[in-house]
Amino acid sequence: MSVDVDGPQADVLRQSRELLDRVVTPNAGAWDRAQEMDEKVAGLLGAQGLLVPSLPEQAGGRGFDADRLGRFNEQAGRACGSVRNLIGVQGMVAHALHRWAKPPVRDRWVPRLAAGDVYGSFALTEPHSGSDARAAATVAERRGGAVVLNGEKSWISFAARAGVFLVFARLDGHVAAIVVERDTPGVHVTPQVDLLGLRASHLAAVRFDDCVVPAEHVVAQGPLAFDAVATAALDHGRFSTAWGSVGLAAACLDAALDRAVTRQQFGAPIGDHQLVARMVTRMVCAVDAARMQCEAATRARSSGDRDAVRRTLIAKYVASENAFAVASDAVQVHGAYGCSAQSSVERHLRDAKIQCVIEGTSQIQETQISQLTLTSWRAAQRRSEALGPSDNGR
Ligand SMILES: Cc1cc2nc3c(=O)[nH]c(=O)nc-3n(C[C@H](O)[C@H](O)[C@H](O)COP(=O)(O)OP(=O)(O)OC[C@H]3O[C@@H](n4cnc5c(N)ncnc54)[C@H](O)[C@@H]3O)c2cc1C
Incomplete structure (x- = not known):
């Protein structure tokens, strides 16, 4: 495997x-x-x-x-x-x-x-805007040849260690992507600990109090900032999360298979009991389905297919949800041992839940997948109507 x-x-x-x-x-x-x-x-x-x-x-x-x-x-x-x-x-x-x-x-x-000399953080989420990222309230104002940031970001991976933040803030009424260096006066970092999973990801909240950065640190502003910079970064993150979820699920499947053949109950390996065998089947199918979606997304990205973004959303959605289901079954196959920190599946289960939240929650993926699918369906219908009746019926 x-x-x-x-x-x-x-x-x-x-x-x-x-x-x-x-x-x-x-x-x-x-x-x-x-x-x-x-x-x-x-x-x-x-x-x-x-x-x-x-x-x-x-x-x-x-x-x-x-x-x-x-x-x-x-x-x-x-x-x-x-x-x-x-x-x-x-x-x-x-x-x-x-x-x-x-x-x-x-x-x-x-x-x-x-x-790896410095950690970078992607700072989009705020205490009052998560899924609705465009509602972010952090503001930047122009002052001379600089911009001044005020606001707060939350749940930012590796922010506790980061030397540089890519911050999304409102500038001149539009979203802007701005580079903020860690040692800029006015940057306050507060580690956020005791999360369910991804616990070694050094999350932190980052507050900006009259934080002055040179204007050349504005990476993009207006539609480019959100529709290109943030969207491309999140697309990259979703691709990583999707394939990472396949790896997590595959590790859980391997651990469960090992347990299924080595652990004996009622005089037989537990994998020989039908209800455990059903969990094995579910896990095998879920890992394969997730990998196939990731491969489809990979093919779309490799060929420059316009459908690549939607394919990546599907891959992230299926792979993260399947990883959570597989990790849950893997813990079940391990019994009490699987509920303990001695097993890797316990950590994988906690980490898997996080994959369903980061880079857009599963509900946001569901919304976006349906929107993109319906949009392309309508466009295809309009094209076919414009072409008129096909020759196929002759
Ligand atoms: C471990 C970890 C690492 C993270 N790292 C980063 C990072 O590096 N950078 C960063 O910017 N953020 C990061 N985040 C934040 C993450 O991106 C957000 O948690 C995520 O976008 C969801 O936002 P929220 O937590 O505010 O939930 P909310 O947006 O408040 O959503 C709560 C619930 O409501 C649902 N919901 C919301 N709106 C809708 C809707 N329109 N339709 C249906 N359901 C909806 C959601 O799906 C969810 O189930 C991280 C989070 C975690 C847990």
Whole structure:
């Protein structure tokens, strides 16, 4: 049930799996309990170009295509949800700055983000605006050659450690994406601990009190800020979360299969009892279905298909919900042991629930998938009406 590493991508994926197996998997449980990830992880991944592997090599990445990026996130999700989250968030910030930031800002931060010398945070959510992200109340005002930020962000991954924040704030009446450096006067970071899952993700609330940043830190403003910068970053994050959820579910399935053949009750391996066998079947089908949706999203992204965003929403929705169901069954198969921190499935179950909340909740995915599907259905109908009756009926 391991990640397929045959084909031309074999070497680099074997290398990344070796790193994750050696550095991450054995420590994921301890980091979860301590609510702290080893500081060296970002640097170790960065040194191999694996922290933001889809950046070009000259920018500190590995030039991963969608397929490699997906498979790598699957490996990371299998090893540790918080490390997968780190790869996802660091990629969201680094790609946004690489593509849209002004050259001095881009050149100052992208190489350091890729190398893991600095953590980046994607700061969109606020105490009073989560799913309705456009309602964010953080404001930025122009003052001379600078902008001044006031407001508060909440539940921001890696903000407790971040050296740079990509902040979404209202500027001149429109949403703007603004780079704020951690040591800017007026930035106050308050760690948010004791979460259900992804507990080694160093969440924090970030308050901006008359925080002055140079105007060149405005990465984008107006429709570009939300419809391009935030949307592309969230799309990247959803792709990472989707494949990471496949990895998490696959790890749970492996653990459950092992338990099903080794644990004996009523004189037989528990997997031989029909109701446990049904859970095994459910898990196998859910993992396969999630992987197929991720592969469909990957194909759409690789071919530049206009449907890629919708395909990625579907992949994230199916994979995260399936991961939660699989992790729940895996805990059930393990019985009391599965309810304890000695087992990895207990952590995976808590982490899986978070996958259904981040990068847009499952309800928001459901809304967006239906909206995009209905829009393309109506467009197809209009096109077919414009073409008139087809020859097929002759
Ligand atoms: C571990 C973790 C890491 C995170 N990291 C980041 C980060 O790095 N950066 C960042 O900006 N944010 C981050 N978040 C925040 C996350 O993006 C939000 O929690 C998420 O967008 C949901 O917002 P909310 O929590 O305010 O819930 P709400 O928006 O208040 O939603 C509550 C419930 O109502 C439902 N709901 C809301 N509106 C609708 C609707 N129109 N139709 C149907 N149902 C609806 C939701 O689906 C949900 O079930 C993180 C959260 C967690 C838990």
